Amino acid sequence: MTKSFTIPRSVEWNENYISLLDQQKLPLETEYIELRTVQDVWESITSLKVRGAPAIGITAAFGLALAAQNYEVESIQAFKTQLQKDRDYLASSRPTAVNLFWALDRMVRSVENATSINEAKTKLTHEAIRIQIEDEAVCRQIGEYALSLFKSNDKVLTICNAGSIATARYGTALAPFHLAKEKGINLQVFASETRPVLQGSRLTAWELKQSGVDVTLITDNMAAHTIAAKGITAVIVGADRITANGDTANKIGTYGLAILAKAFNIPFYVAAPLSTFDISLQSGKEIPIEERNPEEVTHINGHRIAPEGINVFNPAFDVTPNDLITAIITEEGILYNGEYKDSIANLFQ
Ligand SMILES: CSC[C@@H](O)[C@@H](O)C(=O)COP(=O)(O)O
Numbered sequence: 001m002t003k004s005f006t007i008p009r010s011v012e013w014n015e016n017y018i019s020l021l022d023q024q025k026l027p028l029e030t031e032y033i034e035l036r037t038v039q040d041v042w043e044s045i046t047s048l049k050v051r052g053a054p055a056i057g058i059t060a061a062f063g064l065a066l067a068a069q070n071y072e073v074e075s076i077q078a079f080k081t082q083l084q085k086d087r088d089y090l091a092s093s094r095p096t097a098v099n100l101f102w103a104l105d106r107m108v109r110s111v112e113n114a115t116s117i118n119e120a121k122t123k124l125t126h127e128a129i130r131i132q133i134e135d136e137a138v139c140r141q142i143g144e145y146a147l148s149l150f151k152s153n154d155k156v157l158t159i160c161n162a163g164s165i166a167t168a169r170y171g172t173a174l175a176p177f178h179l180a181k182e183k184g185i186n187l188q189v190f191a192s193e194t195r196p197v198l199q200g201s202r203l204t205a206w207e208l209k210q211s212g213v214d215v216t217l218i219t220d221n222m223a224a225h226t227i228a229a230k231g232i233t234a235v236i237v238g239a240d241r242i243t244a245n246g247d248t249a250n251k252i253g254t255y256g257l258a259i260l261a262k263a264f265n266i267p268f269y270v271a272a273p274l275s276t277f278d279i280s281l282q283s284g285k286e287i288p289i290e291e292r293n294p295e296e297v298t299h300i301n302g303h304r305i306a307p308e309g310i311n312v313f314n315p316a317f318d319v320t321p322n323d324l325i326t327a328i329i330t331e332e333g334i335l336y337n338g339e340y341k342d343s344i345a346n347l348f349q
Contacts, residue, residue, distance in 0.1 A: 052166020
């Protein structure tokens with residue numbers, strides 16, 4: 001029996017505002033907020049109301065289109081100067097997910113040849129909509145390729161939320177689970193809660209449950225025991241930036257799961273669109289890793305759980321070296337360990 005896809009879009013364009021699913025409020029409230037200024041957009045990205053690499057890029061693209069609608073400038077040159085300023089401002093909202101810069105730069109490029117302000121405004125809106133529509137198709141294709149790596153009754157571990165709400169639709173690492181549900185294939189998912197801000201328990205558990213996927217929540221420190229006790233057959237994760245050699249930045253904790261997968265001799269998959277690759281960087285050592293507010297570690301839901309004045313280290317991402325990654329699943333196909341340098345270069349020729 002097939003089942004249709006029910007997860008709502010997390011970002012919607014509405015001509016003079018952006019409607020955004022506030023991911024900070026999930027799973028307790030499904031609330032949409034209205035972003036009306038470029039500052040609203042910047043704040044929503046920084047505060048994780050929208051998060052997940054492709055969704056950040058989509059929101060920023062709409063943010064630039066939105067900002068440009070209100071420019072009070074007299075010439076197309078002045079328009080482009082203001083656009084570049086807003087591009088740089090939005091680019092400062094988060095440093096690690098390369099989709100943010102990819103989407104913003106694509107927006108700026110889309111008006112390179114515009115000769116009038118009206119033409120440029122229309123082009124920006126169309127480009128942002130295209131970025132969202134393309135991402136949905138890309139995610140579905142990633143899901144199909146990823147699903148081909150699993151068999152019925154597999155038990156798969158994931159971390160963070162690389163799901164529908166982190167993209168235009170379907171997600172990357174979660175796409176195969178949504179598609180399996182549509183096709184009536186049974187996959188069992190184990191979601192790691194993902195401290196400090198709990199994207200696994202708040203978002204992945206919510207999203208997969210909404211979709212009717214068989215999902216079990218664990219805390220992050222239960223991963224090794226769960227792999228052994230439940231017979232996990234694979235790990236799949238998303239990505240925020242993949243360098244030319246296949247090194248992959250993703251949510252903090254991903255690297256540890258890759259080491260566990262190797263220790264247990266099970267495959268470790270990364271699922272990501274081409275917009276997440278940064279081939280200007282040769283290795284993961286060059287990826288800027290965001291460090292966030294210590295309060296994310298010392299507090300849960302506004303409640304202090306650590307002593308006042310404690311030293312805190314709060315990196316939001318880690319980098320998994322390419323040799324620990326069994327395969328990288330893209331919309332163009334599956335890239336395998338040992339060939340990343342060549343296969344990634346080929347993708348961008
Ligand atoms: C399809 S989303 C891929 C990644 O962006 C995701 O795995 C992740 O690490 C998100 O981190 P977040 O800090 O929630 O934006």
